[in-house]
Amino acid sequence: MDAHALSILCITLLISTLVHPTISELCNPEDKRVLLQIKRAFNDPYILASWKPDADCCGWYCVSCHPTTHRINSLTIFAGELSGQIPPGVGDLPYLETLEFHKLSNLTGPLQPSIAKLKSLKFLRVSWTNISGSVPDFLSQLKNLTFLDLSFNDLTGSIPSSLSLLPNLDAIHLDRNKLTGPIPDSFGAFHSKVPGLYLSHNQLSGPIPASLANMDFNVVDLSRNKLEGDASIIFGSNKTTQSVDLSRNLLEFDLSKAEFPESLTSLDVNHNKIRGSLPTELTTLNLQYLNVSYNRLCGEIPVGGKLQSFDYTSYFHNRCLCGAPLESCK
Template sequence: MTTCLESTALRSLTLLGNECDRLALLDFKKRITADPLDVMSSWNHSIHFCSWVGVSCHRSTKRVLMLNLESQKLVGSIPPSVGNLTYLTGIKLGANNFHGEIPPEMGRLQSLQYLNLSYNSFRGVIPTNLSQCTQLKMLDLQDNRIKGSIPNQLSSLLNLKCLLLYGNSLIETIPPWIGNFSSLRFLYLGSNNLQGSIPNELGHITGLVEFIVEMNNLSGMVPSSIYNVSSIQIFSVAVNQLHGELPPNLGTMLPDLVEFYCNENKFTGNIPLSLSNASRLQILEFSVNGLSGTVPGESFGGFGT
């Protein structure tokens, strides 16, 4: 049974937490330098912060759970005080014009499950402190100006379902430990400056649906383990320096295949006849390689040799 003293203490802690959240949100608002849709006008003292546009709170505790300001044409940066919103489960700021660096204080958000900062102008590196956000299911940093390597510290994010780093300036190699992300469904590493070979360990992700490493500087052969991930629907290794032959039984190894891109590499050998077994296949792109033969069955959009 909770005593009056304990109730008062709990209430004080709740009020303190609420005030901490309110101040962090106001600090966030201060960093907004352009708001053409006037979405931040509700962020004022006459309305409780749980009713501010883009803010969602827990029904009883009134702690902030979600910050969702996607596609609002906002210009600004993220303050370090975002790390004080310790109950956050989601930050969705995609498709705006945020700039500056991603604050390392985000690593304090240990309940965070969704982080979407895609289609902005963030610079700097991926903060290693994000490794502390071990509940993350989605890490979406696509189409920014992020540089450096993929930090090894992120190997702790074992609950990831989506790792979306497409369209940045990432360098060095694809980390083999991504193969430990057994829940991963979407892996977008394309359009960066990654080099080296594709790790064999990625073939351990048995539920992978979309595998996109196109437009890098990857070399070597595609590991046979990747072709054995039968759940893959979209497969793109296009525009790299990869070589070797495609498996003759590719169509039966990847029965759910919808789109396959290996164009602008150094592949040789025959186009697999087994592709006629991939009944869902819609797009094949083989152009600018050393492949020979014809596509069996129907003509698929995007195909060329």
């Protein structure tokens, strides 16, 4: 090959390299552009150091690509030195199925409205951050969502009733925020099967909606709020609920009239104003955890099942509850 032909070949290879930096690169160019934009918006944090323009973004830390289409389908940023607000660019990854920002104490601002564009999103977790503002109504547009976790944040305001419109939701975590107002009545009409309902450690108030009697939640955690009234509607002999935590509220109802599902393995109602006696049907349940302390219960603790396996702290500070493991009845 003469010098002229060799020169032309070198120029062709150089142009090819510039146009296609990595011939084997799988990452979609538009997805890469958006990711680099997100990196710049976060001021090039160390946790995203692998996000380099000359590297295949399908191999970058915190992201993954679909095995066939090679479009970005997951963005998961966990426990790094990252600060600022969620960039609008997250909404420009149209094939995203998983979006997670977790244990990022310097992540602030509201939930980004552009998230509403992610119609393929199934898993959304923004937790253990300092995001603020309200739980946005636009989340109800994410019809493929199966898991929603906004726990351990600084969210305020009321819970939007539109969340019950999500048809595929398996779990909703809004616990450990500063949410106020009532539990939406619409939460008794979830279109999904049996979502786990986690609303603990907020400032929710008012009665538990009667509509919740229609729902067969697998887990209900409403603890540490300011909820009032009758919570027995959450139970039911025909349900498959496994765990119920209603502790540290202002609930007031007759426990002896509650009907418990056979599936129940954990029951915590401590620090309320619950009256009545412990129903004997509790002896038929395979309880792994029980706490009815600090209420207004009376009568003898039924003998049998697991009830005597719990220590006195599960029962103490009631009006006139007696029998093992408390003092014998007189």
